[in-house]
Amino acid sequence: MILRPATTSDLDRLRHWDSQPHVAGASGSDDAFDWAAELPRRLAWRELLIAETEGRALGVIQIIDPAEEETHYWGEVEAGLRAIDIWIGEAADLGRGYGTEMMRLALARCFADPSVTAVLVDPLARNTRAHRFYERLGFWRVARRRFGADDCFVYRLERPRAPSGA
């Protein structure tokens, strides 16, 4: 699997994925992307990535620096954090381990920057399967928080500690 930058050639694919019930059902009311506007933008505080396996696009990861993100969605947050959004496009690709592999690649990418201390995610409070998914990856629930109209849990994963003696 690889993560590659999303480009304008992904426009139709991303719109199609947004229309899938499992994607729409996991999205908050404020989360709709205007893909035609967003895909051409190159921003220092955001990476929009497509996961591909054997050349086939199967999901999306957004990584932001929540302190720098332009709408201040996360409010006042410390520096040195990243926040991740993830979804798999087609229902047939759910529950097959792809999401776990995507998160492992995304987390490695976040922590490759030595200034990053922790990663946040904000699943809807009702998205219990996503909670289990993040908990298995080592995230801890740290808050229940309303983002706009959405009732969410905030999960946090600290930078893995270097093995002792390193």
Ligand SMILES: CC(C)(COP(=O)(O)OP(=O)(O)OC[C@H]1O[C@@H](n2cnc3c(N)ncnc32)[C@H](O)[C@@H]1OP(=O)(O)O)[C@@H](O)C(=O)NCCC(=O)NCCS
């Ligand atoms: C959450 C998600 C990225 C996980 O990827 P995945 O490839 O399905 O997950 P994996 O196969 O690696 O791991 C399996 C676990 O993923 C989660 N999962 C599986 N299907 C899911 C679904 N339809 N919705 C939410 N989580 C799901 C569950 O925790 C599952 O374990 P379980 O069967 O014990 O409940 C993916 O399911 C998805 O895109 N869901 C819809 C969008 C979403 O909820 N995104 C997260 C919003 S914060």
